[in-house]
Amino acid sequence: MTRSVNHPQDDFAPLPGRTLRDIPALVAAGLVPPDAAPALEDVARQYATAIPPAFAALIERPDDPIGLQVIPDEAELAVAAHERADPIGDDALSPVPGIVHRYADRALLKPLLVCPLYCRFCFRREHVGPDGGVLDDAALARALDWLRDHPAIREVILTGGDPLMLSPRRLGAIVRALEAMPHVTTIRIHSRVPVADPARITDELADAMQTDRAMWVVMHANHAREFTPAARAALRRIQARAIPVLGQSVLLRGVNDSVAALEGLFRAMVEARVKPYYLHQLDPAPGTARFHVPIAEGRRLLAGLRGRVTGLAWPTYTLDIPGGHGKVPLGPDYLEAGEDGPTVRDPAGGRHKLASESAPNLALGARER
Ligand SMILES: *Cc1c(COP(=O)(O)O)cnc(C)c1O
Ligand code: SF4
Secondary structure (H helix, E strand, O other): OOOOOOOHHHHHOOOOOOOEOOHHHHHHOOOOOHHHHHHHHHHHHHOOOOEOHHHHOOOOOOOOOOHHHHOOOHHHHOOOOOOOOOOOOOHHHOOOOOEEEEEOOEEEEOOOOOOOOOOOOOOOOOOOOOOOOOOOHHHHHHHHHHHHOOOOOOEEEEOOOOHHHOOHHHHHHHHHHHHOOOOOOEEEEEEOHHHHOHHHOOHHHHHHHOOOOEEEEEEEOOOHHHOOHHHHHHHHHHHOOOOOEEEEEEOOOOOOOOHHHHHHHHHHHHHOOEEEEEEEOOOOOOOOHHHOOOHHHHHHHHHHHOOOOOHHHOOEEEEEOOOOOOEEEOOOOOEEEEOOEEEEEOOOOOEEEOHHHHOOOHHHHHHHO
C-alpha cells in the first residue's frame, strides 16, 4: 500500500469524476493491493461495488471509517451460521413486487434497487445492485395500485436501493401519484445520496420532492467525515423545500464503535439540521460479521453520550428483530427494580430511589372515592 495519508485528493487525480465500480479500478486507485485482487473478484461477483468520487475522496486509508464501509473485503465470503440472505424477513411481507408491508399504517415502496454506493454491511446486499431491480412502468403501476387499494396506509416509505438515484422526472411522477391518494398523509424517503453523491441533489431533484403532504427525508450516514460542505449544501437544498431531514446510522465495528465517533457523528448531524432518528443494530446479512458490535457494548456506548451531548443528538438504538418481527428500541435503560422500590440511574452512574413510584397515588385515590 503506497497511498499517502495526507493527500487523498492527489491519489484520486487520475480518475476524476468516475465512480469506482470494479476491482481493477480499486487497485488503480490504491484502495486494494494488487495481490488481493483475485480473492476480491470472488466478492465482487457476489456483491455490487461502487464508490462515487465524492465518497472516495474521503478515504485516507482503506481501513479507515470511510474505506471500511465501501471497500470489498475477503471476509465477505465467510458466512456465519446466524446470517441470512433476508435478515429482517422482508420477502415474506411483499404482497406485490416493490411493496413491503409489515405495519398496519405504513408500507415500503422500493422503486429501484440501485444505490449511489454499496455498503459492505448492507442488510439488502443480496438484492441491491446497479443492474436490476428498477420497477418497470407496469410493475410500478401495480405497486401504486396496491397502495391505492389499502386506505389504512397513511405513510409510504420510499426506499430501495436509493430513491434519490431516480431521475427528477421519475421521482416526481411517484410523488405526484402518492399525493393523489387521499389516505397517504405522509411520504418518507430513505437515502444515502446526500453524503454519498451530493451533486445528485440538484434543485430539479429537490423540486420533485416538494409536495403538500408531509414529506420527510431520512438520510443514512455513519461517520462525521461524511458531512462535507457539499453534503451539507445538498441537505440544505432539501431542507429549503420545507422537508425535515432525520438521520439513520448503523453501529459498525471500526467505523463508529466509540463514544467519540458517535458523538462526532450525531453532532455533525445536528449541526447540519439533521435529527438523529435511529442507530441500527447491524442486521445479520451474509458476510457482515466483521462489523458486528454486541448489543451490550452498543448500550454502553450510548450511555456514554447521555448528559454529554445535546438531547437533540440522541437517536433511538434499534434492533430489527431477525425474521421479520419488527423494530424495537434497545435502551439503554435508566430505571431499575431495586430491593425496596425502583431506582433510576443518572448519567454519571449514580442510583436514586424514586419514592414517588412506590408511594400510593393519593391524588388519584381521592378522586376515585
Ligand atoms: C423499518 C421499516 C419501517 C419503518 O419503521 P419506522 O419504525 O416507522 O421507522 C416500515 N416498514 C418496514 C417493513 C420496515 O422494515
Ligand atoms: S445505501 Fe442502503 S440499501 Fe444501499 S447499499 Fe447502503 S445500506 Fe444497502
